[in-house]
Amino acid sequence: MNTVLQTKGLCKTYIVNKHQNNVLKNIDLTITDGEMVAIMGPSGSGKSTLLYCVSGMDRVTAGEVIFNGKETAKLSDKALAQLRLDEMGFIFQQMYMMKNLSVLDNIILPAVKSKKNTESRKTTEERGRQLMRRLGIDDVGDNDINEVSGGQLQRACIARSMINSPKMIFADEPTGALNRKSSDEVMNELLSLNRDGTTIMCVTHDPKVAAKCSRVLYIVDGGIMGEKKMGHFDGGDKELRDRERELNNWLMEQGW
Numbered sequence: 435m436n437t438v439l440q441t442k443g444l445c446k447t448y449i450v451n452k453h454q455n456n457v458l459k460n461i462d463l464t465i466t467d468g469e470m471v472a473i474m475g476p477s478g479s480g481k482s483t484l485l486y487c488v489s490g491m492d493r494v495t496a497g498e499v500i501f502n503g504k505e506t507a508k509l510s511d512k513a514l515a516q517l518r519l520d521e522m523g524f525i526f527q528q529m530y531m532m533k534n535l536s537v538l539d540n541i542i543l544p545a546v547k548s549k550k551n552t553e554s555r556k557t558t559e560e561r562g563r564q565l566m567r568r569l570g571i572d573d574v575g576d577n578d579i580n581e582v583s584g585g586q587l588q589r590a591c592i593a594r595s596m597i598n599s600p601k602m603i604f605a606d607e608p609t610g611a612l613n614r615k616s617s618d619e620v621m622n623e624l625l626s627l628n629r630d631g632t633t634i635m636c637v638t639h640d641p642k643v644a645a646k647c648s649r650v651l652y653i654v655d656g657g658i659m660g661e662k663k664m665g666h667f668d669g670g671d672k673e674l675r676d677r678e679r680e681l682n683n684w685l686m687e688q689g690w
Contacts, residue, residue, distance in 0.1 A: 435466035438602050438633045439488055443497035446480075446487055446656075457483045459656040461497070465602075465635060470628040470666075472644035473637045474685070475653035481637045482606055484653065488635070489522055489604045490514045502601050520550050523595030527607035529587045531579040537587075538562050538575035541594045548598050558597075565593040569623055585616030592623055602633040609643055621646055625667065641685060645677040652688045660688045 444461040447454055457480045465471055473481045486492040488499050490506045499506045502521055506514060518524075531540045542562040545551045551558065566572040569589040574582045582590070588608065595603050605624065609617035621643055628634050628648075636647060644650050646667045652660040662684050664677060682690075 435468065437464055437500075438467050438469075438502060439463070439465040439635070440500045441488060441497060442500075444484075444487060444494055444499060445496040446483055446492070447495040457656050458487065458494075461656075461658060463488070463651070463658065465633060467633055468628070468631055469649060470625070470634045470636065470647045472647035472650045473635065473653060474639065474641075474644055474650055474690075476690075477639075479653045480656040481653055483656075485604050485606050485635060485637050489524070490518050516549065519544055519548055520598055521601045523598070523600035523603040525588070525591050525595050525603065525605040525608045527610035529579075529584070529591050529611070531587065531590070533579060535579075536575065537571070537577050537579060537582060537590050538566070540579065541565065541575075541590055542597055544594060545597045551598070562593065562597060565596055566590070569593055583616070584612055585619055588612060588616070588620050589623060592620070592627070596627065596632075600632070602635065603627070605634060605636040607637055607639065609638070609640060617643070625669070629666075641678060641681055645674060645681045650681065650684075652685070652690075654689070660684075 441461050441463045444458055446458040447456050475481050487494050542558050545558045563572060566575055571586050571589050574586055609620050624634060625646055638644050648664055648666050650662040651658050
């Protein structure tokens, strides 16, 4: 399998009131093409910081981050921003959208801004509507973002993350602000994207979400303390119950 993301000795340190806070310590991580990896751990363990560092949203203090063959620390801020736009997709717990744009316009915005996109606006809009149809929200494209439900808005965020056909999606607590029904629907959409070949890294506190991933990494105090290989989830209810039970037992062993 081809390596999409690799870190070597990744460290992230913040200086707060002249005190050094080592948030990430010597992280070695490899994610291959087509994986769906969950990052779990206690609050303050460094989960989101890891996602921000490997995706180029935050600069590392030391070590290497190699994304799709490019060492991100050596890129300028402009080149790094272009890499994120063209080759990465992002989904967050808070569904950041432009309030002055419709749902569809928010979805296609990354494509409109991408230099690699040479298609017409009409073609881009049609691709956006195709993604919305796939995600079951094609009837809200012309709505303002305050006129749709949280579940619909998060699915719109998934569509936006896919509009530039990214090499990898980074999701930070993508179901954290949703009820269980909407959470399950969003996870099913992410699983569908993963089965189609999209690599996904997902920070989550929810074992039900992590149980659907192919691998779980457990972080404590800025270091990876454990790894659980789950294999790809085929979608059956009994399989999911078995995976949840197995994962919960492992998490308890880790001190969850």
